[in-house]
Amino acid sequence: MSRQITVAAAQVGAVHRDADKKDTVQRLIRLLQKAAEKEVKLVVFPECTLTTFFPRHFIESQEELDKYFEHGEDVTQSPDVKPLFDEARSQGIDIVLGYAERDPDGKGWNTCVYFSASEGKVISKYRKVHLPGTKEPFADPAATNQLEKRYFTPGNLGFPAFRAPGLVPDAAKQSTVKEGDSTTGKGDPIFGMLICNDRRWPEAWRIYTLQGAELIVFGFNTGANMSHLWGSKPMPPDKAEAEALFHSKLVQQANSYMNACFSISSARCGLDDGKYDLIGGSAICSPEGHILAEAKTKEDELVVAKIDLSECRQGKEKTFDYARHRRIETYGLIDKQTGVVEPDLL
Template identity: 75%
Template sequence: MSRKIRVAAAQVGAVHKDAIKSETVKRLITLLQEAATHRIQLVVFPEATLTTFFPRHLFTSQEELDTYFEHGADISQSPDVKPLFLEADKLGIDFVLGYAERTPEGTGYNTCVYYSASSKQVISKYRKIHLPGTVEPFADPEAVNQLEKRYFTPGDLGFKAFRAPGLVSDAVKKADVKEGEATVGKGDPILGMMICNDRRWPEAWRTYALQGAELLVFGYNTGGNMAHLWGSKPMSPEAAQQEALFHSRLVQQANSYMNACFSISAARCGLDDGKYDLIGGSSICSPEGHVVAEAKGTGDELVWAEVDLGECRQGKEKTFDFGRHRRVEAYGLIVERTGAEEVELL
C-alpha cells in the first residue's frame, strides 16, 4: 500500500548567544515558507531551535538562564514563537520544534513538540531522556562544556508513539474498520520523537518500533570538537568534525534499518559566536538505511524528500518481523542492569 508524504528537515545555522528570539523565529518561518513551495507536509526543526545552545555556558544568574527557556504549558502561545504556529496554520504544514521548557513547577526539560496543522494544536510532546555531559564545567578553560545535566531533568514522558492526522488522505480510521479487517500499515502515519543524544541509544528506537513507528524524527546540537566530553584521542578540528558527522550518520542509518522506519534528523549547526562549532548533516533516511537526502552546508537549509511509508512493510514483516523472531526471554539483562559489569575474572 502506497502511503506517500513529503517531509523535510529544516537545518538552522549559527544562533549566537545574544540573538533575539523573535528574529530567530523569523528564520524558521522563512524555512517553513520555502517548504510550502515544495508542497512539504511535515517540517522537523532542530533541538533547542530558538536560542544558541546555552548548555555550553555556565550561568550564575538564574534570571539570565531563564531567558533561554520557554515558560508556560503551551508553547504555541509564547509571544515570540506564536508567529511560527500561525504561519504553519496558514500554510497547512505540520512541524516538530525543539526548545528548552520550564514548567510551572520550575523544572527544566529539553523538549520538543509535534504541531498538527490539520488539528491546529500540539498533539504530542517529548522530553529528552538521555542527557549527556556534566553538572560542573571542565577545569580546562579552553574546554567546550556540555552542561545539560546541570540545566535539565531527564524526560518523564517516555517514548510514546502517536499517529499524525491529515498527512495521508486515504488513511484507514477506527470508525471505518469492519470486524476482522486487517489495518496494519494502513492507518495514519505512526511517529516517534527523540532529541539529539537519544539517537545514539538503540533502546529508544526499538521502543518506538515495538509500537509500529514508521517515521522517527529528531533534532540535534552536536559539537564538532568535544574532546573533553568524549575523552577521545587528540585530533585536528577537521578530523574531529568528520568523526562527529560519521557517528551521526551511522546511528541514524543503522537504527533506521534495524527498526524498518524512515527517519528525519535536523541540525542546529555552524559557528556560534564565531567560536563554537556544531556539525550539520541533517538528513532523511529510508527503512533500508539509505540516505535519501542530506544537507550540503552548515547554514539555514531545507532538506526534503517524498517518502513512501509503505516501504516500511518489508522490514517490519520480513527481515525484522518482531512477532516471529524476537526472543524476549534472552534480553532480561537490558532492563535489569544500568551500567556494564564485567564477567568474572579467570
C-alpha cells in the same frame, strides 16, 4: 497501498548567544515558507531551535538563564514563538519544534513537540531522556562544556508513539474499518520523537517501533570538536568534525535499518559566536538505511524528500518481524542493569 508524504528537515545555522529570539523565529518562518513552495507536509526543526545552545555555557545569572526557556504549559501561545505556529497552520504544514521548557514547578526540560496543522494544536510532546555531559564545567578553561545535566531533568514522558492525522489521504480510521479487516500499515502515520543524544541509544528506537513507528524524527546540536566530552585524545579540528558527522549518520542509518522505519534528523549547526562549531548533516533516511537527502551546507537549509511509508512493510514483516523473531526471554539485562558488570576474572 501508497502512503506518500513530502517531508523536510529544516536545518538552522549559527544562533549567537545575544541573538533576539524573535529574529530567530523569523528565520524558521522563512524556512517554513520555502517548505510550502515545495508542497512539504511535515517540517522537523532542530533541538533547542529558538536560542543558542546555552548548555555549553556556565550561566550563573538566573535572569539570563530564564530567557533561554519557554515558560508556561502551551508553547504555541508563547509570544515570541506563536507566529511560527500560526504560519504552520496557515500553510497546512505539521512541525516538530525543539526548545528548552520550564514547567510550572520550575523544572527544566529539553523538549520537542509535534504540532498538527490539521488539528491546530500540539498532539504529542517528548522530553529528552539521555542527557549527555556533566553537571559541573570541565577544569580546562579551553574545553567546550556540555552542561545539560545542570540545566535539564531527564525526560519523564517515556517514548510514546502517536498517529499524526491529515498527512495520508484515505488512511484507515476506526469508523471506516470493517470487523476482521487488517489495519496494519494502513492507518494514519505512526511517529516517534527523539532529541539529539537519544538517537545513539538503540533502546529508544526499539521501544518506538514495538509500537509500530514508521517515522522517527529528531533534532540535534552536536559539537564538531568536543574531545573533553568524548574522553578521547584531541584530534585536529577537521578530523574531529568528520568523526562526529560520521557517527551522527551511522546511528541514523543503522537504527533506521534495524527498526525498519524512516527517519528525519535536523541539525543546529555552524559557528556560534565565532567560536563554538556545530556539525550539520541533517538527513532523511529510508527503512533500508539509505540517505535519501542530506544537507550540503552548515547554514539555514531545507532538506526535502518524498517518502512512502509503505516501504516500511518489507522490514517490519520479513527481516525484522518482531512477532516471529524476537526472543524476549534472552534480553533480561536490558531493563535490569545500567552500568557494565564484567564476568569474573579468570
